Amino acid sequence: MHESDRIQAVHRYLNKDHLVVWKIADPYHRGVADAYYSGPKGDLWIEYKSQSLNKRRPTVPRVSTLQDKWLSKQHEHGRSVWVVLFTDKNLHFILEKPSAWRRGVEPWAPALEGYKAIAKAIEEHCNG
Numbered sequence: 404m405h406e407s408d409r410i411q412a413v414h415r416y417l418n419k420d421h422l423v424v425w426k427i428a429d430p431y432h433r434g435v436a437d438a439y440y441s442g443p444k445g446d447l448w449i450e451y452k453s454q455s456l457n458k459r460r461p462t463v464p465r466v467s468t469l470q471d472k473w474l475s476k477q478h479e480h481g482r483s484v485w486v487v488l489f490t491d492k493n494l495h496f497i498l499e500k501p502s503a504w505r506r507g508v509e510p511w512a513p514a515l516e517g518y519k520a521i522a523k524a525i526e527e528h529c530n531g
Contacts (some may be wrong), residue, residue, distance in 0.1 A: 406453045409518065410437060411419045421530055434469030436477075436484065442529030447483045449525075450474055456490040461507030464488045464498065475501045481486030483528065487521060490514075494522055 404412075410426060417424055423441040436448040452464040463484050466474070474484045478501055486504040488496040494514035498504040515521055 404453075406451055406489070411453050412518040413521045413525070419528060422526060425481050430524045433466065434473035436470075436474060442526070442530050442531075443530055445483060445530035447485065447525060447528050448474065448477055448489055449485045450485050452487065453489040454491075456492060456508070456510060458510050461500065461509050462488065462490070464504050464505035466504055471501070471505075474504075493517060497521070498523060525531060 415425055417440075421442055422484070423439070425439040425505050427435055427438060429435055436450045438449045440447045440449070442493055448462075450466060452466065454462065454465060456462050466486060474483070475485070483501075486498040488498065488508060490496070494516060495518075496506070496508045496512065496514055515524065
């Protein structure tokens with residue numbers, strides 16, 4: 404499944420009555436996150452990545468230098484930023500700070516199952 408299809412799958416589970424959902428496609432601002440979410444309790448920028456989970460060592464999301472720089476700057480400014488790692492096993496990971504996405508995910512780390520779980524985490528962050 405293509406990354407954009409996975410993002411749409413997450414968005415299908417979001418309650419858009421209480422949440423601003425913006426899928427960003429901006430060819431002029433390289434590095435900007437894939438999506439922005441806003442609710443009464445906060446906002447959130449997410450960069451989504453899809454890749455296979457390594458069974459022996461940490462899986463480091465393939466965040467480009469520009470994406471890392473942009474997300475890290477937002478984090479420094481006090482904004483909430485996540486890198487969500489979709490895997491081929493329908494197990495997904497939320498990495499909430501630059502050190503986490505640079506270090507990667509251990510094969511035995513707890514994961515979220517399915518797209519509905521990611522949507523729930525987004526709603527909890529933004530809506531409380």
